[in-house]
Amino acid sequence: LAKTTQPISMDSYEGQEVNITCSHNNIATNDYITWYQQFPSQGPRFIIQGYKTKVTNEVASLFIPADRKSSTLSLPRVSLSDTAVYYCLVGDMRGSGGYQKVTFGTGTKLQVIP
């Protein structure tokens, strides 16, 4: 399983763009990169997933360089409600059986300041 490294915490003012980078130096060929968001007293919620280059949805963008050894979650114009813990996961969830045990790590605690 590829290990991931993220900053423990980040602060940002409302309305700013926030970029959270995750390092995964030993990512495998079949591994995808997935980001989850977790609010206090709730289970994690899927945000975005990608394999390479750039993926964008209504919530965030995910930038993955060519070597795939890192990825950056970009949250545009954050609001106070984006205060949460963000987890970067790496794993092959599309292999045979469609499953691989994934490791969440400690995540990045984002605090949005008014």
Place this chain on the structure above:
Amino acid sequence: GAGVSQTPSNKVTEKGKYVELRCDPISGHTALYWYRQSLGQGPEFLIYFQGTGAADDSGLPNDRFFAVRPEGSVSTLKIQRTERGDSAVYLCASSPPGDADTQYFGPGTRLTVL
């Protein structure tokens, strides 16, 4: 539609007692996962079901922990002879067939062992 539900939301027990935690996955989801989350940490994988069978139980910490999913829907996590170190939030997640990429999490059960 209804999400993943878990009962009870909170459980307080005494050291040495037996507890059962229940998970109702999203209807039609074939994959079901149990995680344990301690304060300040990310979710830690415990066990994965595909249908009725436990496809991967390598995350269960010891033989005091056991989980079942007899009809391929509801799952119960059972903990025998509880210890204070078992205190944590126990999260359940499910995935639909053909979409193992995304796990839908329940709100969790907060277990406190006194």
